[in-house]
Amino acid sequence: YTDSLIEKLCDLVQRAAGATRSGRLAWGQGQVRFAKNRRLLRNGRWRGFGVQTDGPVDHDMPILRATDENGKLLAVIANYACPSTSAHLDDGVCGDWAGCAQQFIEKAHPGTLALITIGCGADVNPSPMGSQKAARAHGQAIAREVNRLLEGNLTPIEPQLTTTLRHIDLPFAKLP
Numbered sequence: 001y002t003d004s005l006i007e008k009l010c011d012l013v014q015r016a017a018g019a020t021r022s023g024r025l026a027w028g029q030g031q032v033r034f035a036k037n038r039r040l041l042r043n044g045r046w047r048g049f050g051v052q053t054d055g056p057v058d059h060d061m062p063i064l065r066a067t068d069e070n071g072k073l074l075a076v077i078a079n080y081a082c083p084s085t086s087a088h089l090d091d092g093v094c095g096d097w098a099g100c101a102q103q104f105i106e107k108a109h110p111g112t113l114a115l116i117t118i119g120c121g122a123d124v125n126p127s128p129m130g131s132q133k134a135a136r137a138h139g140q141a142i143a144r145e146v147n148r149l150l151e152g153n154l155t156p157i158e159p160q161l162t163t164t165l166r167h168i169d170l171p172f173a174k175l176p
Contacts, residue, residue: 021068021069022068022069023066023067023068023069023074024066024067024068024069024071024156024157025064025065025066025156025157026064026065026067026154026155026156026157027062027063027064027065027154027155027157028062028063028065028149028152028153028154028155029060029061029062029063029149030060030061030063030145030146030148030149031059031060031061031145032059032061032080032138032141032142032145033059033141034082034097034126034127034137034138034141035057035058035059035080035081035082035121035124035125035126035127036051036052036053036055036057036124036125036126036127037051037052037053037054037055037056037057037123037124038050038051038052038055038123038124038125039052039055039123040052041055049125051125051127055123056123057081057121057124058081058119058120058121060081061078061079061080061142061145061146062078062079063076063077063078063079063146063149063150063154064076064077064157065150065154073109073112073150074112074113075112075113075114075115076105076109076112076113076114076115076146076150077114077115077116077117078101078105078114078115078116078117078142078145078146079116079117079118079119080116080118080119080121080142081118081119081120081121081124082097082118082119082121082124082125082126083118083121083122083124083125083126084096084097084098084099084116084118084126084135085125085126085129086126086128086129086130086131086132086134086135086138087129087130087131087132087134087135088130088131094132094135095135096135097126097134097135097136097138097139097142098116098118098139098142099116099135099139100135100136100138100139100140101114101116101138101139101140101142101143101146102114102115102116102139103139104139104140104142104143105142105143105146105147108143108147109150114146116142126138
């Protein structure tokens with residue numbers, strides 16, 4: 001299996017390298033609001049999981065758009081800081097909200113590859129949660145915002161690479 005996998009991956013990389021073409025990248029940022037903080041606090045102490053309405057949540061959703069030289073949409077990446085845990089495990093096979101969002105985006109833009117990434121959102125859950133219906137609703141929210149952003153003016157990413165390296169000390173804080 002390992003030898004076969006290595007051979008297939010090498011073939012895949014060679015085919016991908018041979019299929020490269022010029023294009024353009026642009027980015028934008030929108031918001032969706034189905035993530036809710038899940039750390040229940042009482043008197044400043046953690047008391048379990050639930051919905052903490054005043055807890056920190058990042059609702060920003062940046063996207064990256066890839067087009068060919070003629071402006072045809074090739075791919076879009078969307079990132080939202082919320083685990084893909086809308087559906088229960090016993091609710092059948094489901095790609096959860098991320099998989100649903102990908103399907104809705106690709107259906108709205110035939111021939112386009114959609115990729116959903118999960119940002120830094122370990123202390124949040126989608127809300128509501130517990131069903132494939134919730135996963136589809138969250139996926140639709142992501143897809144609607146992606147489509148809205150794609151219809152607007154995104155910020156081009158110019159083909160220029162600039163790097164900077166600086167070392168800084170980050171000492172540990174004293175533990176309580």
